[in-house]
Amino acid sequence: MTALPTAGSSLLLPAILLAPVLAMLMIVFLPKDEGKTIKIVAAIGTFVSLVLSLYAFLTYNQALGGMQFNVTIPWIPDLGVTLALGVDGISLPMLLLTNIIGFSSIYASWNMELRPKEFFILLLILITGVMGTFIARDLFIFFLFYEIVVIPIYIMVIIWGSSKRVTKEYAGMKLTIYLLIGSAFLLVGLIALYLAAGKNGNPTFMFDQLAARQDLYSPAFQKVAFGLMLFGFGSLISMFPFHSWSPDGYAGAPTAVSMIHAGVLKKIGGYGLIRLGIMVLPLGAKFWAPLIAVLAICNVLYAAFIALAQKDLKYVIGYSSVSHMGYVLIALAALNPTAMTGAIAMMFAHGVMSALIFSMIGFIYEKTHTRNIAELGGLAHQMPRLAIGLLLAGMASLGLPSTVNFISEFTIFMGTIHVFPALAMLGIFGIIFTAVYILRMIANVLFGPRRPEWDHLTDIRGAELVPLVVCVFVIFIAGIFPNILMGLINNGVYSSGLAKVLETVSQVKMGGLF
Amino acid sequence: MVNFNFATVLTPEIAMAALALILLAIGLLIPPGARKGMMPLTVFSLLGVLGYTLFDFFYGSKASFLSGMYLHDQFAVYFKVLFLLAALLVVLSSGGYVQKFAEHRGEFYSLIMAATLGMMIMAGAGELITMYVGLELMTISFYILVAYLADNARSSEAGIKYLVLGATSSAILLYGISLIYGLTGSTQYTEIASGIGGNLTPASFLATVFLLAGLGFKISLVPFHLWAPDIYEGAPTPVTAFLAVASKAAAFAVLIRVYLLMMNSQAFSATGQTLLVVLASLTMIIGNLVAIPQTNIKRLLAYSSIAQAGYLMVGIIAVSVAGVKGVLFYAMIYVFANMGAFAVATHVAEKQGSDDIKDFAGLIRRSPLAAVVMTASLLSLAGIPPLAGFVGKFYLFSAVMDQGYTAIAYIGFVMSMVSVYYYLSVVKVMFLGEGEGLPDIPVQGAMKFSMLFTMIITLAIGIYPTPLAQMAFAAAQSLIK
Numbered sequence: 001m002t003a004l005p006t007a008g009s010s011l012l013l014p015a016i017l018l019a020p021v022l023a024m025l026m027i028v029f030l031p032k033d034e035g036k037t038i039k040i041v042a043a044i045g046t047f048v049s050l051v052l053s054l055y056a057f058l059t060y061n062q063a064l065g066g067m068q069f070n071v072t073i074p075w076i077p078d079l080g081v082t083l084a085l086g087v088d089g090i091s092l093p094m095l096l097l098t099n100i101i102g103f104s105s106i107y108a109s110w111n112m113e114l115r116p117k118e119f120f121i122l123l124l125i126l127i128t129g130v131m132g133t134f135i136a137r138d139l140f141i142f143f144l145f146y147e148i149v150v151i152p153i154y155i156m157v158i159i160w161g162s163s164k165r166v167t168k169e170y171a172g173m174k175l176t177i178y179l180l181i182g183s184a185f186l187l188v189g190l191i192a193l194y195l196a197a198g199k200n201g202n203p204t205f206m207f208d209q210l211a212a213r214q215d216l217y218s219p220a221f222q223k224v225a226f227g228l229m230l231f232g233f234g235s236l237i238s239m240f241p242f243h244s245w246s247p248d249g250y251a252g253a254p255t256a257v258s259m260i261h262a263g264v265l266k267k268i269g270g271y272g273l274i275r276l277g278i279m280v281l282p283l284g285a286k287f288w289a290p291l292i293a294v295l296a297i298c299n300v301l302y303a304a305f306i307a308l309a310q311k312d313l314k315y316v317i318g319y320s321s322v323s324h325m326g327y328v329l330i331a332l333a334a335l336n337p338t339a340m341t342g343a344i345a346m347m348f349a350h351g352v353m354s355a356l357i358f359s360m361i362g363f364i365y366e367k368t369h370t371r372n373i374a375e376l377g378g379l380a381h382q383m384p385r386l387a388i389g390l391l392l393a394g395m396a397s398l399g400l401p402s403t404v405n406f407i408s409e410f411t412i413f414m415g416t417i418h419v420f421p422a423l424a425m426l427g428i429f430g431i432i433f434t435a436v437y438i439l440r441m442i443a444n445v446l447f448g449p450r451r452p453e454w455d456h457l458t459d460i461r462g463a464e465l466v467p468l469v470v471c472v473f474v475i476f477i478a479g480i481f482p483n484i485l486m487g488l489i490n491n492g493v494y495s496s497g498l499a500k501v502l503e504t505v506s507q508v509k510m511g512g513l514f
Numbered sequence: 515m516v517n518f519n520f521a522t523v524l525t526p527e528i529a530m531a532a533l534a535l536i537l538l539a540i541g542l543l544i545p546p547g548a549r550k551g552m553m554p555l556t557v558f559s560l561l562g563v564l565g566y567t568l569f570d571f572f573y574g575s576k577a578s579f580l581s582g583m584y585l586h587d588q589f590a591v592y593f594k595v596l597f598l599l600a601a602l603l604v605v606l607s608s609g610g611y612v613q614k615f616a617e618h619r620g621e622f623y624s625l626i627m628a629a630t631l632g633m634m635i636m637a638g639a640g641e642l643i644t645m646y647v648g649l650e651l652m653t654i655s656f657y658i659l660v661a662y663l664a665d666n667a668r669s670s671e672a673g674i675k676y677l678v679l680g681a682t683s684s685a686i687l688l689y690g691i692s693l694i695y696g697l698t699g700s701t702q703y704t705e706i707a708s709g710i711g712g713n714l715t716p717a718s719f720l721a722t723v724f725l726l727a728g729l730g731f732k733i734s735l736v737p738f739h740l741w742a743p744d745i746y747e748g749a750p751t752p753v754t755a756f757l758a759v760a761s762k763a764a765a766f767a768v769l770i771r772v773y774l775l776m777m778n779s780q781a782f783s784a785t786g787q788t789l790l791v792v793l794a795s796l797t798m799i800i801g802n803l804v805a806i807p808q809t810n811i812k813r814l815l816a817y818s819s820i821a822q823a824g825y826l827m828v829g830i831i832a833v834s835v836a837g838v839k840g841v842l843f844y845a846m847i848y849v850f851a852n853m854g855a856f857a858v859a860t861h862v863a864e865k866q867g868s869d870d871i872k873d874f875a876g877l878i879r880r881s882p883l884a885a886v887v888m889t890a891s892l893l894s895l896a897g898i899p900p901l902a903g904f905v906g907k908f909y910l911f912s913a914v915m916d917q918g919y920t921a922i923a924y925i926g927f928v929m930s931m932v933s934v935y936y937y938l939s940v941v942k943v944m945f946l947g948e949g950e951g952l953p954d955i956p957v958q959g960a961m962k963f964s965m966l967f968t969m970i971i972t973l974a975i976g977i978y979p980t981p982l983a984q985m986a987f988a989a990a991q992s993l994i995k
Contacts, residue, residue, distance in 0.1 A: 184927035
């Protein structure tokens with residue numbers, strides 16, 4: 001692989017990363033009863049990041065392609081770790097997504113009165129960790145940021161979460177242990193890869209270097225290493241059968257954590273599989289692809305069926321997000337550029353959509369103190385704005401044309417139908433079930449006769465509207481002018497060298513798992 | 515042989531011996547009411563010795579003398595720095611706790627110094643008898659320290675237990691040493707290495723296993739770990755901290771020398787390697803699993819420290835510069851993480867008179883700093899980035915995987931994720947519990963300093979490990995050329 005074109009050094013990414021950190025440090029020194037100030041500081045911090053990442057998104061030079069806004073500092077020389085940041089067409093949408101959701105999640109927690117200081121400190125650490133994962137160009141730094149997020153989530157779930165079907169302590173611990181056990185295997189795979197790449201001296205963790213040293217990884221090694229990563233990242237993206245943390249975790253978590261977790265954190269799994277799995281270990285990917293495709297369809301159908309039977313709003317959406325991740329996984333398994341573009345777009349689309357839907361459910365729960373679908377009904381009478389938000393999010397979830405979700409699902413099926421025709425057809429059927437559970441949920445919660453017990457509720461207003469406005473704007477802008485997003489992703493798939501890897505691997509004659 | 519001066523090379527040891535005696539004398543001369551100044555006095559003397567030792571590490575002349583009986587290489591000096599740091603942190607966080615036995619304060623600090631001197635001799639010893647002398651000096655000081663709360667039955671019980679079991683393990687160790695002397699006619703590591711021969715005879719096997727058992731007792735390697743929880747629970751908390759950190763590190767210093775210089779590439783290595791892999795795996799598994807149901811913070815930390823010994827063993831199994839470097843690096847960050855956790859435990863024990871985890875309830879509101887320090891320390895022990903424990907484990911396990919031992923890496927990583935479970939259960943109590951009826955216990959003075967210091971170092975090394983990694987590398991290289 002030839003050296004990738006890279007632009008000069010830039011301080012943009014460190015600034016994006018440090019803005020929430022600075023806000024967090026300021027909050028540390030604020031008195032804990034100044035809830036309003038704390039929220040404003042947190043909002044400013046994430047707003048700065050959002051604006052800067054939007055700037056990066058708009059000024060990214062597509063003609064040049066590759067990693068841009070690079071920062072490269074040797075960090076741990078004896079291990080070969082480099083503090084290397086940079087974004088390309090694959091990671092930039094993810095970075096923007098993180099900031100959109102991070103910014104919205106602050107407003108979704110605007111009414112947080114219980115220990116706001118600790119809450120916003122942890123939330124900002126969480127946002128920083130997720131951002132760092134997407135902008136790292138070094139595997140070690142990537143993993144470091146990924147593991148940073150696990151503990152704040154645990155603390156947030158046990159303090160601010162809610163106990164319904166399972167207690168919040170159980171939900172938090174389940175989520176944490178699942179992800180950590182996954183990351184233990186991931187870490188073994190990562191060290192094995194690192195040692196294999198450093199066999200001839202010059203140890204490195206840089207993604208591009210690891211990918212460039214492919215002749216050092218034997219096919220047998222690639223199979224094992226990819227298997228380990230599939231387990232680690234697969235648990236994170238809630239791949240069947242490692243998905244069961246996801247509905248419980250989301251149901252137990254406070255709104256902001258559900259938004260970030262379902263919106264972006266999960267996507268680290270998909271992103272990791274692309275950046276590390278497919279680009280560095282293509283033969284391993286080819287070996288495991290058929291299994292991933294089958295499991296992906298299990299995700300799509302099995303989770304959709306379970307979602308049909310759920311009574312709790314958050315469980316419906318929790319299983320729905322497991323189901324949607326099936327589309328991402330089958331697209332990854334297809335191993336062609338079109339499907340890859342679709343997978344990345346789907347991660348973006350699903351992220352915005354699930355953030356919106358979780359924030360709306362969060363408001364419903366905050367106001368009515370219930371998430372049981374049977375107890376709710378006719379909320380559109382009292383809360384029309386909230387109803388609009390939930391309705392639009394539901395439409396996006398089932399992939400209605402003019403939403404970005406439609407574009408991405410369409411691209412995924414374009415890319416997969418000729419690779420796995422039968423499985424892709426099954427996947428398309430999954431959309432029908434999605435429509436059933438989403439429409440049923442919307443009908444039962446929002447519509448129907450006016451219920452007098454909800455007459456005292458006030459509609460969302462002021463700061464509470466921010467998640468609604470931001471997410472709906474993004475869903476439709478990217479849905480109506482798909483080239484804004486798809487152009488960049490497509491550019492990323494080609495200019496990052498992913499497409500070339502996929503082309504090479506498609507010519508390799510190697511039996512898959514089946 | 516290089517020309518050098520005994521006095522300059524042995525300065526830290528001489529200083530520690532003098533300090534131990536001076537502190538003892540001061541304790542006798544000054545009336546009990548006026549002994550508050552003992553703590554700052556000890557701290558500043560330790561700081562002086564530490565400063566000199568650090569200087570010695572980078573710039574001092576390195577030599578072995580008395581025909582290889584005592585070694586003064588960077589490896590030994592690195593461990594001396596570690597022991598001094600541990601002693602310093604123990605003394606800093608023991609100020610309030612030692613109030614309880616005001617009339618014996620002088621002896622307390624004097625004994626800590628004596629134990630530290632013993633460890634230093636262990637790290638520097640180039641032959642088995644010198645090592646044994648250092649080990650006994652350390653252990654006998656600990657017998658007294660463990661039983662220091664004279665009117666507390668548990669402390670006395672722990673002291674007796676430690677005395678009986680420690681004496682047994684010393685006997686086993688001595689037996690091993692005498693067998694080795696009988697087989698090779700020498701007690702010096704390098705001469706034993708050439709004399710022990712290529713064939714694994716029953717006698718040489720027995721000797722090495724005895725040696726391993728004696729040292730395994732000190733590092734609480736499974737199956738020689740059974741003493742640890744009881745004694746950790748009964749001993750005064752600062753003593754437990756010192757026992758868990760420094761005495762373990764000292765035994766590791768000896769084990770590395772013995773194993774790498776004496777037994778490596780000898781007849782023992784093939785069988786011994788398998789034995790060590792099995793023991794290290796068992797140590798990680800049992801330490802972590804048994805820690806889960808614990809309800810007493812000191813017992814929990816005791817089992818956790820058993821598990822940590824398992825991680826450290828992994829670096830020895832690697833038998834490489836990278837492995838030794840991993841052990842050195844991890845041992846140092848283990849000092850900070852464990853000292854942080856024990857400082858909080860000491861603080862809570864001192865203010866609330868209890869070691870039960872349930873009494874940490876609501877600590878985040880009652881004493882935010884202590885709760886945050888405890889969380890950071892425990893997460894570093896668990897190996898969660900950006901704290902130092904992660905980098906340390908990375909060094910250890912990448913070294914052992916480089917030598918082809920993948921299975922133990924799986925066990926290590928999965929077990930350290932399991933350890934997150936019980937560490938988080940402490941975190942949960944601190945953050946979630948209401949702590950009704952429990953007092954506010956703000957942290958002050960030296961205790962506050964030692965807590966902040968351990969946390970900042972743990973975080974700083976986790977984010978930028980390069981300086982410590984270079985030191986550990988230099989020390990490891992001085993051992994294995």
